[in-house]
Each structure stands twice: as structure tokens, then as C-alpha cells.
Amino acid sequence: MRELVIISGKGGTGKTSITASFAVLAKGSVMADCDVDAADMHLILTPRVQQRHPFWAGHEAVIRRQKCTGCGVCETLCRFGAVAPGRDVDDSPFYAVDSVACEGCGVCVRFCPEQAIDFPERLCGEWMVSETRCGPMVHARLGVAAENSGKLVSTVRKEARRIAEEEHHGLILIDGPPGIGCPVIASLTGADLVLAITEPTVSGEHDLHRVLSLARHFDIPTAVCVNKWDINPQMTERIEAAARQNGARVAGRIRYDPAVTGAQMDGKAVVETVAPCVEDIKALWQDLDNSLLPSWKILGFTDKHPQSSSIRRPNR
């Protein structure tokens, strides 16, 4: 069983549209939508939810007003500025915790001299197991302003792996979040291959450099695809050259195509429509599918031959 994780650094480069197309092309993989802040893959794959699980993670401090003597130890000890004083109607002082700022460390709970602070578990969202026209899908929804997105990503991946093993799926497609922080790290650690999707813009170039460094930091083989490459062909060349220098392989290019938005409006993966960019996505998928064969490690992954034509299949 292999895990392909699709990330981008910069948001809005087309991760979800491309991942949904891969789901159609792969025929029978397990999908994991790990962009738990703004999960969108279900808008294309229209899952029928079969299981729904609450996501409890961490705790939050809650001060019991009637036991609070207003001594202020909690405010002094809290390093997150989450405790603030107030005055009751009879002018007696009390303290209250801002649940958004509270990081659930438990310091105030432990050191409150009156033991006036409760520490209930926190509901941070939910995760779902669904059936789609392309196979099983695990997805989630982080609660509003909630913490622990990394833990929720790990939960989604673990469940996807369990399903893949039990039902003998050979591939897990992971739609990752933007950025390089906690949920991204949780999305890619231990994966077999990272596909970084970027766009030919100064931001796309800058952000790709950082995700490639992250993938290298975790020692994961990485492929790169420039989406909307023809918006700025020179920039595309530059990005691809830099990616190769960073030890990544250029796996394909996708042309700018308004049909991508059109497919999204119709709730379809782009490859389920007739559009010019479909052949680009299919070629990209073919390349990745070959790379994901168990033999890719023997073939070697680094592309040492810079070339202008981006589509290149491993010699087999």
C-alpha cells in the first residue's frame, strides 16, 4: 500500500481539483482529505457518509465562578494570555478563561489553590468515512476556531490506512493543506511520494521552494507539477529548473484552462469532462502511477537531466 500526498505550500494552486481527477483515474484508491480547515474534495466526489465520529482532542480550562476567590494565580501562570480578570455584580473579583486563547496545557488547573478549575475534553470537530464513485474517502471538519488540526489530519490518515489494508486498496491519495506547518507535517510524514503543485508566479515559486525543503527535511521523494504553466512560460522553466536542483522530479505541466472552474461548478472532476487540460492531467497521473510502482526505488528518483519537455517516464 502506497501513499501519495498532494501539497502546494501556496493555497489555491489546484491541489483539490487535481487530486479529485487522480481519484477518478486511479480507480479504486482510498481518498484522504487532509485539508481539515477548508476541506473541499467532497464537493467534487459527493460522498455518501457512512460513519461520523466526533473528534475530541485536548482539554480546555474552565473556571468555576462560585469557587474562584479571585487570587489571580491562574493569570500569572498562563503563558498564552488566556486568563482575564472580571468583576461580579457585587464587585467581587473573579477570573475567566478565553476558550479561543486557551491551549489546554493544564497549568492553571494544577496550580489553582482553590482547585476551582475544571478541565473538560474539547470537541474539536468531526471526521467521516464515506463512499464515493471513486472508492472510499475519509474526510473531516475542524471545529470553528479549533486547535489540533495536526491531530485530526493524523486521525484521517490512520483511518484511510486501516481501510486500505482491510479492503486491499493499493493506493491512498492524500489531499494536503496549504503551508508548511503542523497539519502539513502530519499529512506527509511517512508518505511514499509527495506531489507539489505550484503555479508560475513569484509566490508559487517562493512557496514551492519551502515545501520542497520540508519534503527533503522528512526525506520523502518529491515530484513537481506547474499548474497553469502557460500563464508565464519563462517562470515555469525557472521553477522546474530549481525543482530539479532541489532533488525533485518534474512530473508534468498543466495548461491554464477555464474548464477547471467549469467542472467545479458542475461538481465533476476535470477528467470527467471534455477539456484541453485533461490530457495534461492524464499524462501527469501516468507518470506518477509509474513512479509509485514498488520498483521506483530501484530505478532511482532524481532527475539528473534537465530538459524543457517536462513529461518524462521512468525507463522500464
Place this chain on the structure above:
Amino acid sequence: MILAVASGKGGTGKTTVSANLARTFGAVVQLLDCDVEEPNAHLFLQVEPKGRETVTVPVPLVDQARCHGCGECGNFCEYKAIACFGGTALVFPEMCHGCGGCVMVCPAEAISETAKRIGVVETSAADHITLIQGRLDIGVAMAPPLIRAVKARLQHNTPAILDAPPGTSCPVIATLQDADFVILVTEPTPFGLHDLPLAVDMVRELGMPFGVVVNRFGIGDQRVHKFCAEQQIPILLEIPDDRRIAEAYSRGELIVDALPEYRELFESLMAQIIRVPENTDQRRA
């Protein structure tokens, strides 16, 4: 006044709005790039940092000579950042939130704190704009402490624009706290329409006045506008879907510099924002 620019979905144009707004601000303004995982504002202001400061967080340091492996620290730590194995405490600094709890609970007084580097804050100047941006080190998981360090450098007597990271979780919350007004940037597509209500819920939860900017106006349909009308959310600005904008953006040029006909549009944004809190109360409905 502190304005924050946020969005649920990534790539909707937060940095475009922040940087163009800063350029047309008409007064001295601070631009804080709080997307410390992928900071981009400097690419559009085309400035090199003048100052760079290292940002650290406190993490535990165990004095092995004193530690007798009782396990109190590991039992206390909510983040599994410290644990006892084979009679001694081991620290996993990347998991640590820096609460200081382990130091306090250790009965042997074997734990002190040491500084762990998480990134840098860079400061630069471009005409009337002071840019302050955070840059998280590769492999560091937690962005909020660095975002707080960026915001700690904000001068409260000068207006500020905060460019937030995408999403609705802790890094965004860390950015939005203490803002006076939030601009939510979206696009008129199904993904934009799906992620906007999540961002709206978040801003309402925080009790902040806000309005919406619709970017790439013309690519999708009217559903984002319909949602805003139903929810009585003011639309502050529509940025048309114009290939010339995309091309200027790709080269790192600000819209208002490359295409001066859009200058007025961005100048009107500030006027729209000032009108919002007077006319409608966007706090928790």
C-alpha cells in the same frame, strides 16, 4: 486601526488585497505578513529585509544528574513533549507549546528552560509602508508563537494591515486576535462558496466586524453574492477576473502599479470599510 485580511480557502488573494491596500493607503501604514509558513508580501513590495531577529520559544532542558525518572513531567504534559523512558526524562521540543508546566511539577527541580529557535521576524520599508514579516523555520510545526512575535512588533499608534494565513485554525486565530476589522477574501466558485461560511463562522465566533472582497469576479456564478445578501454581509470590493491581473501577479507586480485603472477600486476599499461598523452590526447574529 488594525485590519486583518483572511480567507478560509487558500489562494483567493489575501496578499493581493493586503499589499494593494497598503500601497494605496494614503498614509503611513504597517503591513504584517502573518502567513509565517509561506510569507509572500515582500515579493510584491520588492523589498529586502533591513532587520532580522531570531524568534525562540522556551522548551524544557533536563538536568540528568538531578532527574530520578519519577515521570511527573510526562504525566503532566498535555502535548507529549516530555516523557520518561528507562528512568530519565526525554524532551521532544517540536511538540512543546512552552507552557512551563513540567518545570513547575518536577519534584527534583531537574527541569529548566532553554530557547529553541522557530524562525525569524524580518522588517523592511517601502515608501510609506513598514513591512514586518515572520518566516517559520522548515520543519517547525507550530506557527502561532511566531505570529505573536510578529504582532508584538506592531506600533499601536500607526494603522496596520495583517495578512493572515489561509484556513480557520489556530494560526488564523492568533492573527485575528485584537484586529478591529476583518476582510474576508473569497472567489465566486463552489470551493470559495463552501469555505466562506467557515470563515464567517470563525469571525462571528470572535465577535469582530467584517466584510467580504470577491476576487476573480466573473469566473463562477452569483452564489457567493447571494450568500452575502442573505447573511447581510457587506461586499466591500469586487476584483474582476482579468488575465492582465493574473499576469502582473505572476511577475510580482502590484495591481495598482501595473494597471493604474484599478487604483480607484482599491482606494474605495478603505472608504467601504470605514462605513461598515456604522451601518451594520456584523457581530454574532
